[in-house]
Amino acid sequence: MSTNPCTAEPTTAITVRSCAVILHDQHVCLILRQRPDGDQHSLPGGLVHADEEVPAALARELKEELDLDVRALPVEPQLRWVQDQITTRPGSATQFRRLHLIHVLHLPPHARHGIAATEQDAEDHTRIVWAELHQAPKLHLYPAVGNAIATLTSTTHATTSVLLSPITDRIYRWR
Numbered sequence: 001m002s003t004n005p006c007t008a009e010p011t012t013a014i015t016v017r018s019c020a021v022i023l024h025d026q027h028v029c030l031i032l033r034q035r036p037d038g039d040q041h042s043l044p045g046g047l048v049h050a051d052e053e054v055p056a057a058l059a060r061e062l063k064e065e066l067d068l069d070v071r072a073l074p075v076e077p078q079l080r081w082v083q084d085q086i087t088t089r090p091g092s093a094t095q096f097r098r099l100h101l102i103h104v105l106h107l108p109p110h111a112r113h114g115i116a117a118t119e120q121d122a123e124d125h126t127r128i129v130w131a132e133l134h135q136a137p138k139l140h141l142y143p144a145v146g147n148a149i150a151t152l153t154s155t156t157h158a159t160t161s162v163l164l165s166p167i168t169d170r171i172y173r174w175r
Contacts, residue, residue, distance in 0.1 A: 015098045017063040018058040019045025020077050020099050021149055022068075024107040027130040028149060031065070034173040041131065042142040043102065054079075054101055064121040066128060071110060077103035083143050089174050100143040102164075104152070107146075113141070144172050 022029035030041040037135060043113035046061035048054055062068045070077060079136055081102040089096050107115075118125035131139060144167045165171070 016048040016049050016054070016101060017045055017098050017143075018054050018061065018101045018103070019043040019143070020058060020062060020103045020105050021080070021145070021152070022062075022066075022105045022107060023133070023152065024109070024112045024130070026133050026153065029066070029115060030131055030134055030139075031128045032127045033175075037173075038140060040138050040142060040175040041129070041139045043145070044128075044145045046128070048101075058101075058103060065116075065119050067116045067120055068111070068114065073105070074108060075106060077105040078170065080104045081145065081148055081162055081164050083164040083167060085143065085172075087167055087169050087172055087174065100145075100167075102143065102145060102148075140175060143167055155156060 017174070019042075029044065032039045033042065044062055044065045046065070048057040052060075059070045062070055079101060081091060081100075083100040083102060085096070085098040085100060087096050088094070092132055112130075115128060117128055119128060133153045134150060137146040139146055141149075145164060148164055
C-alpha cells in the first residue's frame with residue numbers, strides 16, 4: 001500500500017541539544033552564568049544542526065566553547081542520558097521544547113589543563129568552573145541532571161535510567 005506524501009500527517013521537529021558531563025578527579029566542568037535571580041550552571045554543549053550527526057555536533061560545541069578537541073582524547077564521550085524539556089521562558093507564553101542528549105567524558109590528567117577558563121564562543125566570556133561531583137544536586141544546573149551526575153561518584157556505579165525525568169515548569173525555573 002502506498003502513502004500519498006500530500007496526505008501524510010505533519011511531523012513535529014524537536015530541537016536536540018548535545019552536551020557533556022566532563023569529569024576529572026571527582027570534579028565536573030560547568031559553564032557558570034551569573035544571572036539576576038542567581039547563578040546558573042550549564043553543561044557544555046549546544047544544538048545539533050539538521051545536517052550533523054550527534055557526535056560531530058558535540059565535538060564541535062566542545063571545541064567552540066572550551067577549546068577541547070575530543071578527537072585527540074583516548075576515549076570518546078559516551079551517551080549516558082536523555083532528558084526531555086518542556087518549559088516556558090521568562091517573557092514568553094509559548095512552550096520551549098528541547099531534547100538533551102547527555103554524554104559522559106572522563107578526561108585524562110593532561111587534558112584538564114587545556115580547557116579554556118572562559119566560554120570561547122560567548123561575547124561575555126562566561127567563566128568555566130570545576131565543581132565537586134557531590135555538589136551537583138545542589139546547583140541550579142541546565143539541563144537539570146544534578147542528581148544523575150551525583151550517581152557518578154559511586155564506586156559501585158549505581159545505574160540510573162537512561163531516560164531522566166523531564167524538565168518542566170514544576171521542577172525548573174529559568175534564571
